[in-house]
Amino acid sequence: xxxxxxxxxxxxxxxxxxxxxxxxxxxxxxxxxxxxxxxxxxxxxxxxxxxxxxxxxxxxxxxxxxxxxxxxxxxxxxxxxxxxxxxxxxxxxxxxxxxxxxxxxxxxxxxxxxxxxxxxxxxxxxxxxxxxxxxxxxxxxxxxxxxxxxxxxxxxxxxxxxxxxxxxxxxxxxxxxxxxxxxxxxxxxxxxxxxxxxxxxxxxxxxxxxxxxxxxxxxxxxxxxxxxxxxxxxxxxxxxxxxxxxxxxxxxxxxxxxxxxx
Amino acid sequence: xxxxxxxxxxxxxxxxxxxxxxxxxxxxxxxxxxxxxxxxxxxxxxxxxxxxxxxxxxxxxxxxxxxxxxxxxxxxxxxxxxxxxxxxxxxxxxxxxxxxxxxxxxxxxxxxxxxxxxxxxxxxxxxxxxxxxxxxxxxxxxxxxxxxxxxxxxxxxxxxxxxxxxxxxxxxxxxxxxxxxxxxxxxxxxxxxxx
Numbered sequence: 001x002x003x004x005x006x007x008x009x010x011x012x013x014x015x016x017x018x019x020x021x022x023x024x025x026x027x028x029x030x031x032x033x034x035x036x037x038x039x040x041x042x043x044x045x046x047x048x049x050x051x052x053x054x055x056x057x058x059x060x061x062x063x064x065x066x067x068x069x070x071x072x073x074x075x076x077x078x079x080x081x082x083x084x085x086x087x088x089x090x091x092x093x094x095x096x097x098x099x100x101x102x103x104x105x106x107x108x109x110x111x112x113x114x115x116x117x118x119x120x121x122x123x124x125x126x127x128x129x130x131x132x133x134x135x136x137x138x139x140x141x142x143x144x145x146x147x148x149x150x151x152x153x154x155x156x157x158x159x160x161x162x163x164x165x166x167x168x169x170x171x172x173x174x175x176x177x178x179x180x181x182x183x184x185x186x187x188x189x190x191x192x193x194x195x196x197x198x199x200x201x202x203x204x205x206x207x208x209x210x211x212x213x214x215x216x217x218x219x220x221x222x223x224x225x226x227x228x229x230x231x232x233x234x235x236x237x238x239x240x241x242x243x244x245x246x247x248x249x250x251x252x253x254x255x256x257x258x259x260x261x262x
Numbered sequence: 263x264x265x266x267x268x269x270x271x272x273x274x275x276x277x278x279x280x281x282x283x284x285x286x287x288x289x290x291x292x293x294x295x296x297x298x299x300x301x302x303x304x305x306x307x308x309x310x311x312x313x314x315x316x317x318x319x320x321x322x323x324x325x326x327x328x329x330x331x332x333x334x335x336x337x338x339x340x341x342x343x344x345x346x347x348x349x350x351x352x353x354x355x356x357x358x359x360x361x362x363x364x365x366x367x368x369x370x371x372x373x374x375x376x377x378x379x380x381x382x383x384x385x386x387x388x389x390x391x392x393x394x395x396x397x398x399x400x401x402x403x404x405x406x407x408x409x410x411x412x413x414x415x416x417x418x419x420x421x422x423x424x425x426x427x428x429x430x431x432x433x434x435x436x437x438x439x440x441x442x443x444x445x446x447x448x449x450x451x452x453x454x455x456x457x
Binding site (some may be wrong): 121 | 277278279280281282283297301307309310311313326422
């Protein structure tokens with residue numbers, strides 16, 4: 001029997017019709033401002049390296065396993081191989097997802113591998129395979145950018161040799177205005193979008209994925225905007241890794257009343 | 263000139279991150295490059311996240327908490343039952359182990375009977391192998407035997423299962439504490455009463 005009561009909404013909230021009102025974004029950010037970034041390393045204890053990243057409402061967890069022996073049917077190779085797997089949890093999207101890997105997930109996996117393979121020193125683990133498993137817990141916009149940043153953090157946590165940290169940012173063009181780090185609602189209303197992944201120390205772009213129609217000037221502006229954001233995200237990644245590397249838990253200092261003094 | 267061209271480089275003890283330059287190559291002389299460091303043009307950059315340290319033979323390397331072990335010459339390692347030394351280590355071949363030291367004597371290598379085996383990160387194994395003060399403090403009150411491998415595996419033996427569990431627990435916990443904290447933990451454990 002079908003639900004015929006039309007007053008019960010199918011979705012709890014409708015998608016907003018306008019994402020830019022009076023030149024301002026819905027969440028009050030500037031056009032060139034990205035959302036709050038939260039980073040954490042060593043989230044999964046069984047993994048060689050792992051990380052958890054929150055970019056606004058987008059939440060991604062990555063585990064790096066290996067390098068371990070590759071399957072016997074794979075031929076001998078002087079270089080190691082990178083096996084990236086991105087999954088969206090079924091509750092990650094607005095509508096319940098499917099448990100099997102969808103086309104979007106396959107595309108994200110391929111894009112992640114392109115972004116990372118320029119940085120990972122594959123010749124340091126010949127004949128072995130490195131598994132990078134990403135789980136997107138909530139897809140709130142800029143999913144690929146968050147996944148790339150999280151994967152870099154997890155690889156560094158696993159002590160995989162990297163040429164440089166790879167950070168990524170995404171830009172959407174809505175009504176002609178370029179927005180950095182779009183939310184899911186902004187991405188839904190975009191005319192064109194791109195995701196750039198960048199290695200700031202080496203000053204090299206590792207991947208650029210764009211969709212929609214871009215003029216030459218618009219593309220240049222968007223790429224520069226994304227590169228600037230990547231530098232800031234890279235600084236945050238560095239801080240997190242330095243904090244992780246130098247962490248040492250000292251025993252708490254107690255005063256005479258047995259209260260902890262910071 | 264020679265190997266000591268980079269004497270006490272200012273970057274020692276600095277926390278580095280992949281892509282960060284560590285030092286630039288001097289005009290003359292040689293510089294030994296260790297694990298986690300790569301040459302890029304005229305400078306050395308880190309390829310791992312960790313602390314820059316100077317190893318044997320004035321080499322620069324990046325130390326970090328790593329679960330995976332990379333064989334190095336002359337490291338003492340603990341296998342499932344055997345304490346041995348790495349004789350040959352090449353990237354594409356399995357490492358060759360031996361139970362004799364360079365002079366051909368047994369020197370404490372060989373099969374280990376009894377006790378318990380557990381795993382720690384490679385950097386903590388190095389700390390344990392260098393004889394930290396908390397082990398000396400423990401040894402004054404308790405009899406135990408300890409074999410530490412550079413591959414992160416630690417073998418402990420002590421009379422009585424309670425003592426064995428205690429030594430193993432303290433050796434593991436010491437990774438999270440600094441030197442003074444580890445000694446304090448040992449004192450506390452001994453004071454709480456052990457047969």
